[in-house]
Amino acid sequence: MKGISPLWVAVAVVVVLAGAAIIYNVWGAKLANPEPVGRAIYGKPPPPDPRTKSGRLAFGDLDVSGPSIVQRDKRGNEVWSAKTEGELEVSDQDGRVAATGVVWTLTRGDQTVTLKSGRMEAGWSGGDVVFGGDIDIQDARGRRFAARQARFEAGTEKIICEGGVTWEAGRYTAAAQTLVIDVKHKRLRLRGGVTLKART
Amino acid sequence: MGYRRVILGLAAAALLAAAVGYAQHIKKGSVAVIRSEELDLDLNTGSTEMTGNVRVDIKGSYTATMTASSVSVAADLEKAQVLSFEARGPVKLVFDTTNKEGKPLHVVASCSQKATFSEQTMIATMEGNAHAEVTGAEAVVSQIESAKYDGDSMTIDLNQRKIKVKQATAEVHMAPEVAPPAEQGTP
Numbered sequence: 001m002k003g004i005s006p007l008w009v010a011v012a013v014v015v016v017l018a019g020a021a022i023i024y025n026v027w028g029a030k031l032a033n034p035e036p037v038g039r040a041i042y043g044k045p046p047p048p049d050p051r052t053k054s055g056r057l058a059f060g061d062l063d064v065s066g067p068s069i070v071q072r073d074k075r076g077n078e079v080w081s082a083k084t085e086g087e088l089e090v091s092d093q094d095g096r097v098a099a100t101g102v103v104w105t106l107t108r109g110d111q112t113v114t115l116k117s118g119r120m121e122a123g124w125s126g127g128d129v130v131f132g133g134d135i136d137i138q139d140a141r142g143r144r145f146a147a148r149q150a151r152f153e154a155g156t157e158k159i160i161c162e163g164g165v166t167w168e169a170g171r172y173t174a175a176a177q178t179l180v181i182d183v184k185h186k187r188l189r190l191r192g193g194v195t196l197k198a199r200t
Numbered sequence: 201m202g203y204r205r206v207i208l209g210l211a212a213a214a215l216l217a218a219a220v221g222y223a224q225h226i227k228k229g230s231v232a233v234i235r236s237e238e239l240d241l242d243l244n245t246g247s248t249e250m251t252g253n254v255r256v257d258i259k260g261s262y263t264a265t266m267t268a269s270s271v272s273v274a275a276d277l278e279k280a281q282v283l284s285f286e287a288r289g290p291v292k293l294v295f296d297t298t299n300k301e302g303k304p305l306h307v308v309a310s311c312s313q314k315a316t317f318s319e320q321t322m323i324a325t326m327e328g329n330a331h332a333e334v335t336g337a338e339a340v341v342s343q344i345e346s347a348k349y350d351g352d353s354m355t356i357d358l359n360q361r362k363i364k365v366k367q368a369t370a371e372v373h374m375a376p377e378v379a380p381p382a383e384q385g386t387p
Contacts, residue, residue: 174239186243194250196234 059090060124062097080106095124108183112140126154135161143169145179157184171199230260248273262297284318291315304336322358330354345373
């Protein structure tokens, strides 16, 4: 058996080193622990998402960047976004994000709905968003709604407000127990002891 | 026969004057409060559907109250203007106002099926056991004290100033100074 040529040994060493460098660069970066962002309070870090980029964390379908949260669909399109002026808490135990002092925005075509609330809770994997505290909603046409609590149903694209609902729009004011804003079909539904006041 | 026509004509004038006055009042500044169990507004078309014990109270230089099972309203949302409405029965309307001299006018109208009004055509209709009663009618027609219409349906054209009543029965009470006997008839 002939001895191994030093040239082949050198080639093998170069290949091994190059492979090690590639593995380190690709996997090492992914395994690194993410840095906390803004004032967020994190529990155990959730599994890394391949869409994670520098300065942004992804939890399921939620991107968290500083005080901002964006929920995206499977294609990466924005479903809704929120900014918090209070605290942001991500929990991996129940897969939810909670925030206080929230301005939440939903845009569909020419419609933009802005909802301010004392607190908000959403799941990493989409689904409903629940709002508590005093709710103040404004749409692109200047209509304003207030309620004690609300939730956004992602499946139907409806915002359902409950408790002491009021509505102001120009010469109209209204009050009811429940308000459903159907964003997809551009409809408003007031239920329960509806009182509409109009000035002609 | 001719005398009865004159009386019915005066009664129609009283009802028409009340209706015209009502329509003119709607256009002036007033506050309307609408109560219902549900209100559904289509932002694409501006149509509004109110269902469940609908009650409309209008207050201004007059008062008007309408009750119905459900009401559909077509509106220009940008101009905040009601274009037309349809109230489904039983529908009842009560209207009270006074003329310049302070004489009261009281109108009660009702129907069992539906009542409609179009801003574009200025035509109001009542269908199914339509009933209209004007008291204090001398506020608008001096000879008439009160007038009452019953019919299958009633159409009031506010532009043409015409009232059409199908299968009508009319009852007219003249003011005391004229003092003709009260008449009933089916024109």
